[in-house]
Amino acid sequence: MCGIAGFFNSELADLSAQRNTLEAMLRRIAHRGPDEAGIFLAPGLAMGAVRLSIVDLQGGSQPIGNETGEIFVSFNGEIFNHPELRAMLEGKGHLFSTHADTEVLIHLYEEYGLDFLKQLNGQFAFALWDGRKKNLILARDRPGIRPLFFTQLGKTFVFGSEIKSLFTYPQVRRTIDPAGLDQILTFWTTVGETTFFEGIHELPPAHFLIVSANQPPRMERYWDCDFPIPSTPPAQTEDIDEAACRLKESLLESVRLQLRADVPVGVYLSGGIDSSVITSLVSQCQPGRFKTFSVQFEDPQLDESDYQQEMVSMHKTDHHFIRCGPSDVGAVFPEIVWHTEKPVFRTAPGPLFLLSKLTRENGIKVVLTGEGADEMLWGYDTFKEQKIREFWRRFPNSSRRPLLLKKLFPYLSHYRDDRYFQLLRMFYQSDLSSADLRAYSHLPRWRNNTALKSFYSPEFRARVGENSSRQAMEKCLPPDFDRWNSLERNQYLETLTLMPGYLLASQGDRMAMAHGVEGRFPFLDHHVISFCASLPGNLKMRRLCDKFLLRQAFKRELPPKIFERSKRAYMSPDAVSFIQPSAQAYMEEVVSETAIRRAGIFDWKTVQRHLAKVKATPAQNLTYRDNMAMVVLVSAQLAHHLFVEKFPLQESGKLPKIAKEICLQRI
Amino acid sequence: MSIEQEIRAYILENIPGAQNLSFQDEESLAGGGIVDSQGIIQIVSFVEQKYGVKFGDQEINEENCASVASFARFVRKRQTP
Structure with missing residues (x-):
């Protein structure tokens, strides 16, 4: 497990400048790989990794190449079936120089070309250089556990495990993408290639990307979660x-x-x-x-x-x-x-x-x-909620099943209270007549999230323009999507949006890798x-x-x-966290009137009113939406502050010792 | 101020983001995504306190709580001796 970074532009020739830039990019993500660093340099190409040593601690230093010195890889992740793949490849005559899972990638690619991805069982993001074809190949695991970002700067292709590494490459622009924020305020995350920053792309899960000097990059999906058509009949x-x-x-x-x-x-x-x-x-x-x-x-x-x-x-x-x-x-x-x-x-x-x-x-x-x-396995409340709503849609006057709604969110007090039953009925009925069956499961959530967009400043709203988030999401749906049943569609939407974009990223990889x-x-x-x-x-x-x-x-x-036990969503203290003395210094700096106006995303008066409400209301009386609005506000302002305004171009972490270095005079 | 105006003022002041949405008195608060279910509960409490009326167990419903206008109708109905 590691962090990787690099760039490719066949016109570059100054190896020492390339080295300086690459080392700066790796320093920026040194938290991902505190054990050692490794770099690969050739005119026009630089790639490297900071390594968290887990498999073959001594011999697994990166970069790793093949027998003829034409293929090299910088790798972040794990290939869990590497012993089996290795035995199979050795049987076909491949010679291994290490015991690391990284090396399996090289020989497997030599043997099978791009089809090799289908044989990997693991969680990974890597860059593989094929010197015979002069291709750089980037790939990411199926569910999207390990991150990978890229950008094109003129003729230079830049990539890295985290966006901050890309921002360390000279002249990469750091501006907020209104479409990216609009997606986050709809789905709680960006979808597809979009990120929060303009011009910075994410390689979506289960995709590879081929970059070469003479052709535009080509991106392709190599795997998808398929459901049987027609759906499997109910089990006895x-x-x-x-x-x-x-x-x-x-x-x-x-x-x-x-x-x-x-x-x-x-x-x-x-x-x-x-x-x-x-x-x-x-x-x-x-x-x-x-x-x-x-x-x-x-x-x-x-x-x-x-x-x-x-x-x-x-x-x-x-x-x-x-x-x-x-x-x-x-x-x-x-x-x-x-x-x-x-x-x-x-x-x-x-x-x-x-x-x-x-x-x-x-x-x-x-x-x-x-x-x-x-x-x-359909554990989320949205799956239950969807079944109830569909039942209601078919039998609008049934009074029996909706009573189960009360049990849906037992941790929300008003769902338990008989007094509010009719109210919940009103909410769940408000979209029963919707003709939008494609994303039926997610409509209530998306609609509720969308209220946050009313915090936009008029200028920012104009930049967002016609809301295209839904279209961006639809573009990511596979051709068979409409042939699956509604609960399967619900699952697919989860695995397209919240799972890779939030659960595995913001709450997963990023929080764990922050401390290696x-x-x-x-x-x-x-x-x-x-x-x-x-x-x-x-x-x-x-x-x-x-x-x-x-x-x-x-x-x-x-x-x-x-x-x-009944299911309970994992939550932590939300809005109340920001009125603590521990948050005061940065709150005054990034959520002040001047900071809000400088960032230009939100309308100051609206923000001010909300801050006042959060301060004046006991935490237990703040609504779900009050909390969400506060966390989005503070995090968007912090993201602007940390990455757009105050990005530390010069200082960054310490690069671990370079354990291995390969330098070619030509590629 | 009319009851409608007072309820609207409360929503604008207390529901995050509502101040930037334009909505009619008869427009569905739930269906339009203007408030969530907890927001309706807040409005119910406000109306109960402000006008000294009480919603019965089956009365927090579509008829009385769907829109600014339906809240106002409920208040007038209760206030009429």
Whole structure:
């Protein structure tokens, strides 16, 4: 696991200037790879990596090349099936010089060309130089676990694991893309290639990009999550046990592969079913005690430590935790935005930033975590909500099923209160007549988010122009999208938007890698993804029981308290974090009238009114939307401050020692 | 100020972003994305306190809470002796 960066322009010739630029780009992302650095230079091409050494600690230094010195790779991530691929390639006569998974990429590419991506089981982002074809190939893993960004500056192609690395390349422009922010205020993230910054592109998950001197870059998708057409018919009761057994086998295999490392592996334990399942599987796969890490909250409404403790006691793990309150979240929020590189709508990344610090301090640089189960096995409330809304749509006068709505968000008090039942009915009915069935599942959320756009300044609104976010999203949908059933479409929309753009990025890779910790995601092994996609819907959501099959498969292995608990979204203290003394200094600097006017995104009067409301209202009386608006405001202003106004062009982190360097006089 | 104007003023002051949206008194607050469900609850509390009326358990509904105008009608109905 590492960070990579580089650039390509066949007209460049000054190797020493190239080296200086590359080293500056790598220094900027040194947090991703504190163990060592490696660089590759040739006239017109520079690429390198800062490395977090996990596999073949001594011999795995990058860059790694092939036997003839024509193919080189800078690699961020893990190829979990590297021993199997290596054995297969050795059988075909390939000679390996290291034991690192990185080298497998080289020989696999030699053997299969671009088709090699389909054989990789892993989480990765890499740049591979093919000197025979004079091509630079960039690729990213299937779900989008590891990040990769690029930009074109005249004839120079620049890439890196994080946007801040690209901004370190001379003359790359740092301006906010109104279309990017508009997408974030619709979907909670940008989609496709768009980022929060103009001209900076993201390589979307499951895509590769070929860059050459003479042709425009070519981007292609090499994998997608497919659902059967027609949908798998509902399972019968007698099929449940077998399916549960297969799910368990599939997850066990994924965990077994993901435990491969030459360093100890820990587990993030949230207290929910998913991370508890992972903890249980890890204890089955490896003998001995392992470390678990958790976030606890001062606020009992948010805290899940009781559940965490159940698992710790059951498996006798070496448990470590941090305890978080609004003041802690407020204090670290500028650092959070420095790492997310885009506005966020919740402060939930904050505690995970602190958790990765604790993890690293305890000598652990790899953790397994439970993300992905809610998408693949339909755990989110939106899946339940969608079933209820569809029922209502078909039977508008039924009074029976809507009562279940009350159980939908048990952590929101007004959902439990009988007094408000008719009100919820009114909300859920307001779009029942919508003809927009394509994205039916996501309409309430998108509509609610859109209210935040009324914070735009008139000038910024004019720059956003006609809202094109929805079209940008539609362009990313596969041809078969409309042939899937509505819950499958719901899942696809989640895996297109929130999962890669927020969960795996702002809350995932970026928070863990901020302290040099690699997250691994057994639920996102592509065999697990495909297996789950092939399942009939009634095994994922049975009546209104979410992740039904996962519960069936692990009911004997989880404490009843965890098995029976209702789902709760992971949240951390939101707006209240920004009125703490720990946040005061930066709040005065970046959310002042002058700062708001300078950034030009938001309307000062609207912001001022909202700040006053947040200060005057007890935290428990702030609405969901009040909180979201505050977090978006502060994070967008911080992103503008940190990246557009005050980007530290000169100073940056320290480059770890260069363990390997390859310099060619020609390519 | 009319009841409609007072309720509208409350919304503009208290619902994030509502001040920049233009909406008619009869327009659906929920359907137009002007307020979320917690926002309606805030308006209900405001109306109860300001006008000394009480919404019964089945009365926080489409008829009484859909729009600025429906809130105002509810208040007038209750205030009429």
